Amino acid sequence: LDWRLVxxxxxxxSMPFAAELAELAAAAPGRVFIRPDDExxxxxxADLLSLSPAAGAVYCCGxxxxxxxxxRAFGDSRASALHFERFAPAPITDGRxxxxxxxxxxxxxxxxxxxxxxDVLHEALPDMPFSCRQGxxxxxxxxxxxxxxxxxxxxxxxxxxxxxxxxPCVSRAPExxxxxxxx
Numbered sequence: 001l002d003w004r005l006v007x008x009x010x011x012x013x014s015m016p017f018a019a020e021l022a023e024l025a026a027a028a029p030g031r032v033f034i035r036p037d038d039e040x041x042x043x044x045x046a047d048l049l050s051l052s053p054a055a056g057a058v059y060c061c062g063x064x065x066x067x068x069x070x071x072r073a074f075g076d077s078r079a080s081a082l083h084f085e086r087f088a089p090a091p092i093t094d095g096r097x098x099x100x101x102x103x104x105x106x107x108x109x110x111x112x113x114x115x116x117x118x119d120v121l122h123e124a125l126p127d128m129p130f131s132c133r134q135g136x137x138x139x140x141x142x143x144x145x146x147x148x149x150x151x152x153x154x155x156x157x158x159x160x161x162x163x164x165x166x167x168p169c170v171s172r173a174p175e176x177x178x179x180x181x182x183x
Contacts, residue, residue: 002053005032008043008062012036045069049077057081085137092116096175100168102183103145117168117179125183130169140169147179 005024009015015036025032033051035043048070052058058079060070067084074082095113100120102109111120118140121128130140137155144164153167166179173179 002056003031004051004053006035006048006051007033008035008048008066009037011038045073046076049073049079052077052079054078055080057083059083061085095172098173098175099178101178101180103181108178111172116170117166117172121168121181121183128183138167140167142166142168143182145180145182147173147177149179150174 005021007015007017007021009018012018012034015034018034021032021034025034037043045066049058056079058070058074058077058081060067060082061084064086067086070084071082092114095115097113098111100109100111100117101107102124107124109120109124111117118130121142122130128140131137141156142165144166149161149166150172151161151166152170152172155167156165164182166181
């Protein structure tokens with residue numbers, strides 16, 4: 001399998017796994033690129049994508065401006081698929097207020113236009129698991145027993161969605177509707 005790994009950061013000293021990746025770079029010449037901004041300058045997304053193999057898949061995680069740049073430049077690259085993961089949910093756009101009902105308890109939580117369902121759930125259920133801010137997508141998954149979900153994620157499959165799965169970090173309901181959750 002042809003692959004490349006590009007690791008960027010502000011400075012070599014601030015980049016996690018720099019020592020391990022330097023060892024991998026020595027063992028796999030031409031495959032691992034470590035690009036600290038203070039040594040190489042802030043890379044352009046097109047430059048990062050130019051390292052991808054022809055028809056290869058690109059996996060990108062990091063800060064929103066970098067991901068957005070890679071998404072914009074992807075169409076001009078040689079790669080054939082783009083997968084990305086954010087360390088924070090995407091900003092809410094086109095948000096409309098809706099409600100969440102916590103299972104059979106009947107407790108109803110209003111979700112305003114400018115807050116995520118996850119934020120509202122976490123406020124009501126502090127022990128609810130989520131790890132998106134650490135880079136692990138999918139741990140906030142809940143099951144919707146009733147209601148129409150406006151899926152805004154790129155992670156769940158059609159089968160998972162049909163089975164009632166929802167990622168409350170980004171997904172919502174149409175304005176004024178209520179989602180009944182199994183929590």
